[in-house]
Amino acid sequence: MDALGDFFGMGGYAGFIWPSYAVTAVVLGGLVVASVRSLRAREAELQSLQAAVGSRRAAARSRDLVGEPANDP
Amino acid sequence: MHRFANPARFLRLANAILPWSAGLTVVLLTVGTVWALGLSPADYQQGQSVRIMYVHVPSAWMGMFTYTAMAVASAVALIWKHPLADLAAKASAPVGAGFTFICLVTGSLWGKPMWGTYWVWDARLTSMLILLFLYLGHMALVEAFDDPGRGARAGAILALVGAVNVPIIKFSVDWWNTLHQPASVSKMGMPSIAAEMLIPLLIMGLAFKAYYVTVVLLRMRTEIAAAKVRAIRLAQVHG
Numbered sequence: 001m002d003a004l005g006d007f008f009g010m011g012g013y014a015g016f017i018w019p020s021y022a023v024t025a026v027v028l029g030g031l032v033v034a035s036v037r038s039l040r041a042r043e044a045e046l047q048s049l050q051a052a053v054g055s056r057r058a059a060a061r062s063r064d065l066v067g068e069p070a071n072d073p
Numbered sequence: 074m075h076r077f078a079n080p081a082r083f084l085r086l087a088n089a090i091l092p093w094s095a096g097l098t099v100v101l102l103t104v105g106t107v108w109a110l111g112l113s114p115a116d117y118q119q120g121q122s123v124r125i126m127y128v129h130v131p132s133a134w135m136g137m138f139t140y141t142a143m144a145v146a147s148a149v150a151l152i153w154k155h156p157l158a159d160l161a162a163k164a165s166a167p168v169g170a171g172f173t174f175i176c177l178v179t180g181s182l183w184g185k186p187m188w189g190t191y192w193v194w195d196a197r198l199t200s201m202l203i204l205l206f207l208y209l210g211h212m213a214l215v216e217a218f219d220d221p222g223r224g225a226r227a228g229a230i231l232a233l234v235g236a237v238n239v240p241i242i243k244f245s246v247d248w249w250n251t252l253h254q255p256a257s258v259s260k261m262g263m264p265s266i267a268a269e270m271l272i273p274l275l276i277m278g279l280a281f282k283a284y285y286v287t288v289v290l291l292r293m294r295t296e297i298a299a300a301k302v303r304a305i306r307l308a309q310v311h312g
Binding site: 007010011012013016017019020021023024027028031032035036038039042043045046049050053 | 106110111115120121122124125128129132167168171174175178179182183185186284287288291292294295298299301302305306309
């Protein structure tokens with residue numbers, strides 16, 4: 001228990017050492033989380049756009065094959 | 074879509090590197106932190122407070138390294154119009170800002186018990202603060218234009234002009250009288266630091282570098298996806 005207390009006490013510098021490591025962890029961790037989140041959001045947006053463009057193209061292609069029903073006389 | 078022929082190759086390469094750089098980051102950060110906080114010795118003068126060094130010095134290295142990388146990428150972007158170089162510079166800026174912020178905060182927390190003050194306006198500390206502002210300015214400038222190409226160009230010019238600050242930071246401790254101590258780890262000659270401290274310091278340095286590679290690759294992938302989204306939306310508007 002004493003060894004543990006000594007470790008966290010850091011020879012009286014606990015108030016400077018632990019915040020240093022905490023800031024490092026928060027900044028590096030936060031940057032990773034933010035980067036992964038925006039990557040997922042962008043890739044999801046891209047996929048849904050590509051799917052929409054793809055289905056529109058497929059629809060256009062099938063219209064071309066069948067032949068547009070002539071609305072105008 | 075020919076513009077993305079090259080990014081397609083880059084994406085394959087990035088996806089091949091990412092699991093390795095991410096794994097290396099986790100392993101090196103874990104080993105480095107345990108070593109820094111537990112196994113490395115206390116300093117005979119600074120006591121336990123020397124443990125702040127293991128996050129302060131690598132973040133300072135990476136703050137300067139990232140800016141140098143950004144300046145090189147910006148030069149490549151301006152001269153050869155390489156589209157990935159712009160993305161690399163844009164992806165690097167927030168990571169460099171993060172490293173510089175960590176360096177300033179941990180330096181402040183180290184300065185209080187060692188120098189008796191959190192902050193002093195001397196050459197090393199001030200030039201490091203300017204580096205943080207350069208990063209933040211770059212991030213704002215790149216986003217300030219409707220046309221991402223113009224934003225990238227403005228950002229590239231800022232990155233190149235601001236590069237003059239990097240040697241100023243590096244040599245500030247030699248050129249001016251400052252409270253900040255000169256470099257202990259020098260590439261020329263023997264480092265004036267004990268091996269029990271040097272090894273965990275270098276491990277943390279490598280961990281931060283692997284972290285940089287990982288996050289920049291992730292952010293470049295994001296930028297490529299965003300560029301494709303923009304291209305499709307433009308085609309929809311004009312088609």
